[in-house]
Amino acid sequence: MNIKYFHNLTTQPLTLCFTVSEGFQSQSNTQMSYQLTLAPKEKKKVSYGDVYCNYIISLSVTYNLDGMRHTNDTCVISAVSDMANLLNNSSYIAISGLSSLQFEADA
Numbered sequence: 244m245n246i247k248y249f250h251n252l253t254t255q256p257l258t259l260c261f262t263v264s265e266g267f268q269s270q271s272n273t274q275m276s277y278q279l280t281l282a283p284k285e286k287k288k289v290s291y292g293d294v295y296c297n298y299i300i301s302l303s304v305t306y307n308l309d310g311m312r313h314t315n316d317t318c319v320i321s322a323v324s325d326m327a328n329l330l331n332n333s334s335y336i337a338i339s340g341l342s343s344l345q346f347e348a349d350a
Contacts, residue, residue, distance in 0.1 A: 244290040250337040251281035258305040267322040299330040
């Protein structure tokens with residue numbers, strides 16, 4: 244099993260869903276998905292995957308704000324990206340801010 248610590252530093256309850264695969268090069272092979280909820284300021288330890296399936300390829304963060312549900316999806320598209328490094332080489336991941344889309348009417 245692999246272990247990751249998730250920490251919600253925001254003021255909103257969050258639902259996290261992440262998907263792991265056998266590695267960046269074999270994303271279409273075996274995949275496993277995990278979901279957890281984090282209250283504001285809550286930390287959780289999560290065990291996931293196995294010895295072969297342990298590379299995080301995506302992370303989705305869902306929260307409610309101003310009467311709307313927001314989902315931010317992050318997918319690893321390069322094994323050398325900052326996000327790939329954060330998701331796969333760190334044991335501690337904190338969500339420290341949320342940004343939402345901004346809209347204008349009749350623009």
